Amino acid sequence: MSKFIKIKGHSLILFVIFILALLASITFGFDKNYISYICLISVFLFLIDLVISYRNFKRFSNEITYWTNDFESKAPFLIENTKAFENINNIYKSNKQMENFFEIKMAEFKEYVSMWTHQVKTPLFSLNLILKDHPVDDHAAKAEVFEIEEYIETLLSYMRLESLSTDFVFEQADLDELISSSIKKYSKVFIKKKNKVNFVPTNLKLTTDRKWFALILDQILSNSNKYTQEGEISFYIDDKNLIIEDTGIGIRKEDLPRVFDKSYTGYNGRIYKKSTGIGLNLVKTAAENLSIDVSIESKVDVGTKVILNLSRVLK
Template identity: 50%
Template sequence: MKRKMLGEYLWMKRQIFLFVFLGVVIYAFVGWLYGEAAETVLYQTFLWILFTGGILLAGFPSFCRKTEQLKYLKSALDEYLAEFPEAENKIEERYQEILIKMEQIRKKLQEEQGNRYDDLNDYYSMWVHQIKTPIAAMGLLLEDADPKQRQDLSLELFKIESYVEMVTGYLRTESLGGDWLLKEQDLDSMIRQAVKKYAKMFISKKISLNYEPVSAQVLTDEKWLVFVLEQILSNGLKYTGKGQISIYLEDEILVIEDTGIGIEKEDLPRIFEKGYTGRNGRTDKKATGIGLYLVKKIMDKLGHGIWIDSEVSKGTKVYLDLRQKKLEMI
């Protein structure tokens, strides 16, 4: 470390070395013109180099201290930016003033953004709370509806409830840190919860389910992983006109496979981006590009892996790697 610092210090002082070198050359040339003895020239040159080297070495400890301080400030920029090492000249002082001003502006913008997010979060939280009342009322009214229309209307009401849950999930994932409980969970139990929620849609769209118990235990958060499974099943059902959805283990990886319309190859690298809908989304005007974004975000937080393989007109496979990994701490 010291050797690296010494190299940086000497490089920073390269102009002084150049000045000393030119001074020695000029002095030796003038001495030669005036016929001075070589010993005198060499002795005076040695003293000049020794004096200059002493001054440079005397400044090295100060350079080391300042470098360490700046490294520390870099690692704790938000909290200690005001604790710059003492400026050696007006130029350094001006740079420090500029950096402190920029940090003040950054903090102000961050605070304003945080306030805007809090306002938006409060609004949508209120909206989610209020929308549940008419949804519940519609559910009661459907009990007295015409049996011929009840099934279709129930399915549409279910879609509304799913969209509300997605909004709730989005708001929660923005502050996921305090809202998870990790423990060994039965994977089949979580799969059954997700499948049960979409049972009516399976029946309505006449899509078969190919699922045999996987008999596996995983370290995860039950609520959030069920949410992930529900989102994946929802997408599979949405984009599968006929055929089946299969759920199985492949080399300890959970696979959810559908026989739907598939995803274009050029869309695959971006399908987890927030708001990205791809070609399917441009066809389906109601697509939001939020579902898979939430799925990826939750899987990352839980330390699980996820990737997708798909072929147009043949279907899509979603791979969930639920093996224990390092969790993303928030």
């Protein structure tokens, strides 16, 4: 009601002025009964106008309220095809797209967490069995703890990459130092799997974010070790490409186009039950943020090559 009064306020003021002017005209000799009759008719017509205007105001308010609760419905006549309608409609479509985007992201996250929870149970179960033995096998226990830490780090990295506030700090870095650090991190896994490392220093510098580039190397090495037993993992430069090559079980041809897809585990992941389907997706996403192109070549029972094109980041 208060909004309606504000809208009709100027009309009310003008009407009061009009009535006062009529009443004042009596002092100039106009017939009092005639003036009173005009005032009475004017008040009556003004009240009818107020009632009709208020009903229209309420109807329009209800239409606006209904439309704002359901933007898919027909817009009120008074704002249809107006600039205001266009702006509101654009905002609604933008919000709808964001809502759909976040729904998809939430569904993907729930799916990943569900898969992650299932996968992390394996090393936890193994660790529980090891701790029940007397004496406890320290090396075996540490291996399971390392695997659990890997799962946790992958989950945290996934969450950081999905965040809109992910920070990248680009600086000059020594490629050999980054590779050596990653190899050292997985040294015990290499020993456990009886895998050899072939790494010839590259003597190259690149502009990158050390943390995220290390994540890329770690994820690739983790995958190589998972699917390689008593084999070899090599690091070498071919033109401006860093190649990480293993002699593991390889990837089937039909799985190659989708290996970077989120939550896609492929044949190896289903058979060996070691994959969460997120590692290579993290590699792809992080690499894109670092201006690095990544691709994979592989043959079953021969091995896999992960190719990092560093042409845009080499000093």
